[in-house]
Amino acid sequence: MKMRLSTVAAGFLLLAGIGAASAQDVIIEPEKETVIRGYVEKQPLASVKIPGVELNIGSTLPDTVELHEVPDVEYRYVIVDNQTVIVDPDTRKIVKIIR
Template identity: 85%
Template sequence: MRMHLPTVAAGFLLLAGVGAAAAQDLVIEPEQETVIRGYVKKQPLASVKIPGVELNIGSALPDTVELHEVPDVKYRYVVVDNRTVLVDPDTRKVVKIIN
């Protein structure tokens, strides 16, 4: 059975799109989100503005934005426009906007 290249390419693109969508749907357990919210409340940060960056899941934050640790959590956080933002420290991409 011979498959045509456009069919195979379309299949790969479809799978890549599904993977990208799943990567954006970060699921944080309610208990972990409670820990994060509590920590952020105890360690308040001044809100920053990031000109030229639209704050969405998947947006990359510039290196000039300081990311802060939450103990026992992979992700870092920063407060942007009065919203707590979880960021993947490896890619600097926003993975969740808490408030």
């Protein structure tokens, strides 16, 4: 009985962890991504380097990095190492990297 209960508890914790991880995923609709790409092409920015920050989804950009607005889109962007990086302005976390 204890073995079965432990297995159920472990399964529940595993599923809870998966749910928490996917809740952090941000999905940008294709239409918004198209708007962002078009805006970035029309408003070219110089690429910046950010020492000590890995460009990964979920990485946080320091406050010293200037984020740029895209009209009618809730996210901001910056060009890092010649890649467009889409950022949640509230958390400064990277939500998408457009290569």
